[in-house]
Amino acid sequence: MNKSDLLRYKNLLLSKRQELSTGKSLVDSIPTAGEPRGDPVDMAASETDAAMQIRLQQTDGKLLRAIEDALMRMQHEKYGICEECGQPISQVRLEAVPWTRRCRDCKERQDSRS
Ligand SMILES: [Zn+2]
Numbered sequence: 252m253n254k255s256d257l258l259r260y261k262n263l264l265l266s267k268r269q270e271l272s273t274g275k276s277l278v279d280s281i282p283t284a285g286e287p288r289g290d291p292v293d294m295a296a297s298e299t300d301a302a303m304q305i306r307l308q309q310t311d312g313k314l315l316r317a318i319e320d321a322l323m324r325m326q327h328e329k330y331g332i333c334e335e336c337g338q339p340i341s342q343v344r345l346e347a348v349p350w351t352r353r354c355r356d357c358k359e360r361q362d363s364r365s
Contacts, residue, residue, distance in 0.1 A: 252331050256342065261325055263349040268318045271311045317350040324352075333357055 324330040331340050335357035344355055353361065 252339070252342075257325065257330065260330070260345055260349045261322070263346075264318050264321055264325075267349070268315065268322075271315050271318075314350070317352075320352070321350040335361075 321330060324332075331345055332338070333340050333354035334352045336354065338354055340351060340354045344351060351358070
């Protein structure tokens with residue numbers, strides 16, 4: 252993998268990380284005081300939203316860790332190498348899932364095991 256490819260994946264990771272962390276801060280910045288409260292229907296709807304938001308954040312948290320991990324591997328020049336078989340991960344796969352740690356073969360093997 253050459254430097255410009257690496258830079259491209261790094262940018263993909265960084266923008267995804269940005270996307271995830273801005274999503275979080277948006278939730279934090281929702282005003283809690285001074286807002287007129289809606290009728291019970293609105294309240295019920297916002298409870299559902301909150302529950303969904305929590306689920307989303309759990310998934311995002313996992314993804315965020317995977318992204319941090321990938322950036323770390325870049326620093327150690329291990330990025331794009333399958334941690335299972337040590338073979339380079341295909342660029343097509345990295346393009347789609349830049350935070351992946353396994354090549355497609357190993358991923359499929361793992362999926363069929365579980
Ligand atoms: Zn592999």
